[in-house]
Amino acid sequence: MANGTTRKKGSAVKAARGSVVSKKGTPWGTIIAVVAIVALLGAVITYYMVKSAPKREQADREAAAASFAPSAQEPDPSKRIPGVVTATYTGSVHVLPTERVAYDKTPPFGGPHDQTWATCTGIVYPTAVRTENMVHALEHGTVWIAYNPQQVTGDALNLLSVRVKDKPYTMMSPYPGLDKPISLQSWGHQLKLDDANDARIDEFIAALRANPNGVYPEVGASCDAVPGQFDPDNPPPFDASKPGPDAKPMDYKGSTAAQGEQGMPASQPPASSAPASPTPTK
DSSP states (O other): OHHHHHHHHHHHHHHHHHHHHHHHOOOHHHHHHHHHHHHHHHHHHHHHHHHHHHHHHHHHHHHHTGGGOOOSSOSOGGGGSTTOEEOOOOSSOEEOTTOOBOOSSSSOOSSSEESSOOOOEEEEOSSOBOHHHHHHHHHTTOEEEEEOTTTOOHHHHHHHHTTTTTOTTEEEEEOTTOSSSEEEEETTEEEEESOTTOTHHHHHHHHHTTOTTSSSSOTTOOOSOOTTTOOTTSOOBOOOSOOOTTSBOTTOOOOGGGOOOSSOOTTSOOOOOOOOOOEEOO
C-alpha cells in the first residue's frame, strides 16, 4: 500500500510539473518583440546607407580629384583639365545695385560686378540670382556651378547639389538659357560640361575653390551674407533680358558710389590687370 501511495504521489508531482510547463508555453511576445527590434534596426541601417550614399560617393569623387589640389609648385592645376577656358580680368570694379554689366561671356566669370557679393557658403540657390552679385563672389575665391534648369533635373541635379551643400566658397544656381547643361565658373576660369557625372567637375573645384595662390583678386575675403545688403533667402533676381545701352562695358572703371567693400583683409589688396580675351587651356 505504501508503495502504491508513493507511486500515486510521484505521478501527481509529475503531472503538476507538466501542468506548470504547459502553462508557461512558448514566449511568443518576447520573440515578436525581438523580431520587431531586429527589423527596425535593419530598416534604420538601410535608410542610413541609402541617405548617406550620395555623400560617400562624393567623398570618393573628391579623393579621386585630390591630385588637382593647388601647391606652391603648381599654383593653378586647372591648366591640366581639358576644356577649361581662362581670361584675365580687372578686380574690384564695382557697380550699383541698379546697374547692369554687358558681360562678354555667359555665364560671366570676371569683370565689373555689384559692390555686394552673393552669399557663397555652400549654398544651393533654388532660383536664378542676379549675375552681378554672383560674379563678385567669384572674386573671393568661389566656385559657382550654374546649370540649365530645363536640362538638369532629378538625379543629375542632386549630383551637382551634393558637391556644393555646406562646402565653403561654393555656390550653385539655375541659369536660364545656358548653352550647355552645366557651367562651372571661378574668377578667370570656366568649364562647360554635359554630364553631372563628369570627373572634371571635382577636379575644377579641387584646383580653384579658395585657391591660396592668387588666381583670384581677393584671397581671404568673406563669403558670408552681408547684413542688410544681400539676403540669401531672398536674393536679387536674375534678369534674362539683354542689357540695354546704359549697361556698363567690360572695361568700365567703376561707379564712384559703389567703391569700397566689406570682408576684404587690409593686408591683401586686390590684384589688377588688363582684360584679355578668354583662351582655352591645353
